[in-house]
Amino acid sequence: MLTPQDFTAALASFATGVAVVTVRDGRDDLGSTITAFTSVSMDPPMVLISVAAASYLAEVLHRQPRWAVTVLAAAQRALAGRFAAEGRPSARLLLGGQPHHRGPKSDALVIEGGLAAIECETRVRLPAGDHVLFVAEVLGVDYLARQDPLIRVNRRYR
Structure with a gap:
């Protein structure tokens, strides 16, 4: 029988890039570390993020269609840890x-020193178990730096 622990352990063995998604929430800005981020389409350019349905980030993304993703560099490990906090950071x-x-297109914060910044506008929201998938059209990109990426595998940053 498949247990949640076995499922989590198996998925943790898959190395993923690390990014921070940011969105403007009224007068404040919200940010959260994500590893579930992927391209969906080249024409039009689209990406997908997966966010815990019960999170404040999901709540804000339902109200605010424009957001940004900054792909983190290896040197930004501490930043990834700070943005991984629960709650309303x-x-x-x-x-x-x-x-x-x-970001000029999303009005969301873009973190400098990352590998790339991708500004997005949500086109589709799909419930997926305990998560919500946000499929977004890419409004603009900035290729910021050529550095080693920050990755996460076996529950550790590398």
């Missing part, structure tokens, strides 16, 4: 002294 507080700017 204020992105500006979690950034600390990390340079950032507002």
Whole structure:
């Protein structure tokens, strides 16, 4: 019989990139570390993120269709840990002294020093078990730096 622990352990063996999704929530900015991020289509350019349905991030993404994803560099490991916190993390507080700017198309925070920034607008929301899949059209990209990526495998950043 498949147990949640076996399922989680098996999926943890798959190396994934690490990114931070940011979205403007009224006067504040929300940010969260994600590893469930992938391209969906080249024409039109579309991506997908998977977010826990019970999370505050999912709640905000239902209200705010525009958001950004910053693909993190290996040197941004501590930043990934700060944005992985549960609850309602204020992105500006979690950034600390990390340079950032507002994306011109999404108005979401873009973290400087990452590998790429992708500004998005949600087109489809799909419930998927205890998660929600947000499929979004890409509004713009910035290829920010050529560095080693931050990855996560076996529940550790590398």
